[in-house]
Amino acid sequence: MKKTxxxxxxxxxLIAETGHTDTVVVTDAGLPLPETVGTKVDFALKEGQVPFLDLLDTVLNELSVEKVIMAEEIRSTSPDMHDNILSRFPNIEIQYVPHVEFKRQTENARGLVRSGEFTPYANVILVGGVVY
Structure with a gap:
C-alpha cells in the first residue's frame, strides 16, 4: 500500500505521465469533459465534495506547473475563488481566455480531474513545467 x-x-x-507543456485540467462539477481526452479522473461525489481547492492543492503538491490558464469570467463571477486560485501561483504566469475558448483548449489536455465544486468557473488548465 502506498504510504504518502x-x-x-x-x-x-496522470501526473507521472505529464511532461513539459502538457496540460492537466482541474475542473468544477459542471465543466464538460471532452470525449477527445483519454484520462478523466472524477472526484465529484456530491455538491462541494471533493472541493476544487483541496483537489487543486493535492495536484500541485506533485505536479510542476509553469503556466495557468483560466476563464476570464472567473474574475467578475467568482472573485473569491479567483483570489484563492491566484494565491497558489505567486510566481507563475496566468493567462485568461473567454470561457468558450477555455472549453476548446480542454479538448487537447492530457487529462481532466473533476471536483464536486459548484462555484462558477472554478476551473484551471495547468501547463506542465520542469523541475530542473
Whole structure:
C-alpha cells in the first residue's frame, strides 16, 4: 500500500505521465469533459465534495506547473475563488481566455480531474513545467 502522496492510481499515473507543456485540467462539477481526452479522473461525489481547492492543492503538491490558464469570467463571477486560485501561483504566469475558448483548449489536455465544486468557473488548465 502506498504510504504518502496521492493514493488514487489514475491521478498518480496522470501526473507521472505529464511532461513539459502538457496540460492537466482541474475542473468544477459542471465543466464538460471532452470525449477527445483519454484520462478523466472524477472526484465529484456530491455538491462541494471533493472541493476544487483541496483537489487543486493535492495536484500541485506533485505536479510542476509553469503556466495557468483560466476563464476570464472567473474574475467578475467568482472573485473569491479567483483570489484563492491566484494565491497558489505567486510566481507563475496566468493567462485568461473567454470561457468558450477555455472549453476548446480542454479538448487537447492530457487529462481532466473533476471536483464536486459548484462555484462558477472554478476551473484551471495547468501547463506542465520542469523541475530542473
Amino acid at each position: 502522496g496521492i493514493l488514487n492510481p489514475e491521478l498518480t499515473k
